Amino acid sequence: MFRSRSWFGGAWGRPKNPHSLERLKYLHNILCKNTTVSESNRGTLVESLRCIAEILIWGDQNDSSVFDFFLEKNMLSYFLKIMRQKCGGSSYVCVQLLQTLNILFENIRNETSLYYLLSNNHVNSIIVHKFDFSDEEVMAYYISFLKTLSLKLNNHTIHFFYNEHTKDFPLYTEAIKFFNHSESMVRIAVRTLTLNVYRVQDASMLRFIRDRTAAPYFSNLVWFIGKHILELDACVRNDADHQSQQKLDDLVAEHLDHLHYINDILCLNIPDLNDVLTEHLLHKLLVPLYIYSLTSESTRRLQTSSPYNRDHIQSIEAIAKNLEAILKGKNSDHSPTRMTFPRQRMDIDDESKPSVSCVVALFLLSQVFLIITHGPIVHALAWIILQSDSSVFEDGATKILEMYISNAKSNVKLEFSKPQLSLEKALESSSGHERDYTTPEYGDPKRFGYDDKDTDQSSCDLDPELVSTSLPSTSHISESSSIANDSTEDLVTQIHSIKSDVTVKANMPDSPLPDSGIDSCSSKTTSEFNNITDEEKQKLLGVTSTVVLERAVPIEKILERENREIAKRPFLKTILDSLDCNENDYKALFALCLLFALINNKGVNTELLDTLLCPETEDQMLDSSKSSSSQTEVRSERNDQNTPTPSHSNQKMQSFNAFLIAKLMAIANLSCKPASKVRLVTLELSVTLVRIAMQGASGVAGARHITSAEALRSRAAALARNFYKCDDIFLDMFEDEYCEMSKRPLNVEWLCMDAAILLPPTRTPMSGIAFAKRLPSGEIERARRAIRTFFLIRDLYLKLTGKQETQLPLTNLAPFVQVGEVLDLNDSDLISCDIIQKDGTWQHRFLAVDNIQIILVEPDKQRLGWGVAKLVGSLQDLEIQGDKEDPRCLHLTIHKPRVGASGALPRTILLRAKFKFDDHIRSMAAKQRLTKGRTKSRQKKMQQIGRLLEVSGISAPAMAPRHNRPLFSRPGLTAIRRSTGTDGDETDRRLRRPSAHMLKDGIVVYRERTTSRERLVNELINLSVSRSSSAHGSRDGSPRSRSEEIPLEDIRRNVASTSATPVVAVTQSQPSTSMPLPKMAASSSEETSFISSESRPKRKGLIETI
Amino acid sequence: MAYAYLFKYIIIGDTGVGKSCLLLQFTDKRFQPVHDLTIGVEFGARMITIDGKQIKLQIWDTAGQEAFRSITRSYYRGAAGALLVYDITRRDTFNHLTTWLEDARQHSNSNMVIMLIGNKSDLESRREVKKEEGEAFAREHGLVFMETSAKTAANVEEAFINTAKEIYEKIQEGVFDINNEANGIKIGPQHSAAGGAGGAGGAGAGGAAGGGCC
């Protein structure tokens, strides 16, 4: 559409040079002659507009007279005239007009030129022009135009857009009307624009933004976020079958976008803006919708049952009410401290109040704590979650109210509700010139402290330490600090003053609301909580019972106390109750995410976190010994005031450390059960948290914790032991899992981006959900899960005890030779061979083998008997196969050694080729040696695993010597010693020894099943089987044949004497596995390619199809 | 204007590699620099034809918002195609590709088609990145590769249109969920009578409240 150039014939006598003042004059003439847009001149106009842009840009860089002329003739006014015409098809012209403006503003470099363009307010007129925004093309060009302008904003240009006198800022106010546009790119452009505006940091402009637009904009923003999460919640509720995964993904991503946007605003550190945003977020969204949803479910559930529950309802309701009163800051008629709120009314309330499911609330709150670090928000939220307690609320509410009212009055009601005015209406009414902006919903701008003279009075109440921790690097752009007056700050201050009784006494008026009902009521609930929770307590104690004994303060006491306290804190109770994984770990995962995010959020005051992280016993002992006097003092003080005595209001906040640890350990313990419903990701998060909680502030875990971690570790070892078998699968799996885990450590932020976890835990790999985030499907996955569980718990144990990991990853005791190293091979067993690659190229090499590696060497030309290592591979992963046609040949696939944790998947293949030996005897000898080497190096690792998993009898004397005696002795590889026949025989004999020992669950590890006669038969069969069936030969399925080793010397001898004896094919020396192998399993991608590249199914193939 | 599909593109890469110029060169060819003036722009749309179907391409330049994490994130998600551009005369812009790609892969939907572009191919004498290197990078990361010049317009059409073709193929294969506009693909008005292009709901943000578009 832009390329219709044909009309422009030059017939009108246009100047030759397209870049000249003359040309601009000529174009001006065209505009003059075509003031009315019609079908016939549309094309002319569009082309003229494009030319104008081009000339102006040229003039910007080359000839200032061009801009002078443009200005003198007031050419932008023609633009306006054109766009104001309601002529058919004008969108075609409008689009070009907007694009011309885009090009102009995008490409002009000269600051003066820019000022010229902006000087006569035409641009603002264009901005406020009502284009046909239903045309998506016009919309897109329009919003791009605004965005382009916003990128040009700075301290000078801002005055062209923001008029201080008329209080007019169309660029901003017009743009934010589209903040919720259906087109995502439009929404993004609006967000970009707002951020570009805020960061200009012009005090007057920001004041305008705050006074006239912040409340309407943020309240609408917050409302739409809320609506959005209700939609998300509905999606989760209605999709237990993972059907609308895609939609859920989008909704979750959108929520993250919102949070990141809010965080981007907050990170600009504009105090006034942040105050308004914080208030709206807390009052209109985070508290009423997210936090309130933590309790609503249990509230609903309670309709049916016990007296405990009824009280629980009431306390929750009371808290919610009190919280509302506190945050609302209104001394409403009904007392906010009344516990005995009528239930019926509450039920109605409950139905009308929007809420999301507990799972969604936990998930969303996790995201909030992972993304937002603005102190006042996260700290207030954390406080509400951790500390809000029925008695604190009764007690503290009035105080908070006092504080709140004396300083500021918030009109933002605590509820999730629709803004009374749409954003557009609100902005319209704000564009009037009256100073006061007082729709009931948006409040009095004065409240934010700009005009208050007495800000200092309250700012002295702020504990400087608290401010510094809760307000990360606040840079004020205005001189007057408004922080002290902000409602949220008051909350923060209040939080602090509750913690410290001294402050409370000094600053607070006496509570005016003594309530006789409260005392009895709260004590009643307390006792009932005690009764009810006995069961639960018992359960918890069962978990830790092995551990508790030798402490001065019995753990039972501590748990009992914490349990009693927790019952008063509905939000924290919900979170900790969610950690129960007995049925499944659906909720628990989110509760863990939230705890993790909360603990790691740098905006949350550490003192507050101590309630979770500081060991209970120390607190308690401190309390009882040192501060008994101060406690009595407090008590008497309170009695004077006739207010209830909340049990937590001693100097230290009540800790829930022991309770939390018990809950987390319960998850870890459950994980160690074979049929556990705990997913790996849940375990990993629990283990991470339990470590933090056990180490506390000191960073050192107490003896009790170490004992329980040790018990846990042996449980995990027992679980993994169930799967311990001497077959290739187990070893490979063990190493692969370790590698996989070290490669991908837990990232909670990424975890919380994954919408898939919002759906109930599933088992099937076909869901596409990563292994750690679902339950194991089938025996092999159960084995993998057990192995990982072991790794995670072992890691916990080591970290708690401060020990270094020395056994993992499974190390080879001897180092691998480096390629290029020169080795002394005098007196080594070397087998000469030709290596023939697929493409036909071949090389001559000598093959050397020690107990872990296969080395291909080339003779060193300088020194006789020495050789240069050309290729070094691991024996463990070597794949060996005979050749069907040529008995002199072997097919070998050599893998790169796994070294350290970098044994990366997919395992790198170094060489896959045909090895041709001098004769079939040598070929056989090589095969035998390689196979034996492979087996031995695997056995050694199995021993290592056996020791790790505490497999009984693994370090029994009969086994030990074999382990200690490698095939070749090696001071390095420089002298590979000839392996003697006796050596081999000895090893062989041991291998053959029946060493059947049964594990608990009846899986046989080693078992001698064949007599020597059978063996011979088997070997013969096997020989033929492996020859004939190598095309599909799963050797695992063939009758077991044991290693029948013939040292090289023996082979020669044997051949000489009984040449007719069929030499036995050497295969695995391990007995058959008892692990059922699936015939067909979804193979991992790397293995798929691996298999398909060479159609030779074999053990390896099966091993990897996990 | 009627179209069968609308594809949203984003264009990413270091500053100065020529993103804005490429965009304008594609959407408005007139700025062929017979003169020494290169002009760029940050948004543009153009109609193309693939397989006899009218397809509208909307290209959004993401430049200038790097400071804001929220913005970059959302841009990636809303696009069906991305042009990842480096400057063949500046090796550092090539070295940064990995970071750009990681970002794109992390935030975009997995089906997004990414085209790697080595721009300024007219400046052969100042070349610092060999064409083979670009090819190798593209091969390694599964991208389509092309060298272009916004100045001479060489390969600019092809770059944008080939990307569209690949998206179109993916639609034919059913890989893209075209009913989900979050993927950066929109079906034209003639496909669905109800969800026409005019669904924007006018200027009123409040008016869009029921749209569930948030």
Ligand SMILES: Nc1nc2c(ncn2[C@@H]2O[C@H](COP(=O)(O)OP(=O)(O)O)[C@@H](O)[C@H]2O)c(=O)[nH]1
């Ligand atoms: N020679 C040459 N210069 C170009 C080309 N594309 C862009 N440029 C120049 O490179 C600079 C940056 O271009 P621009 O489009 O603004 O880059 P952006 O920051 O990626 O948008 C400008 O000075 C252009 O004139 C090209 O293909 N060839």
Ligand SMILES: [Mg+2]
């Ligand atoms: Mg640019």
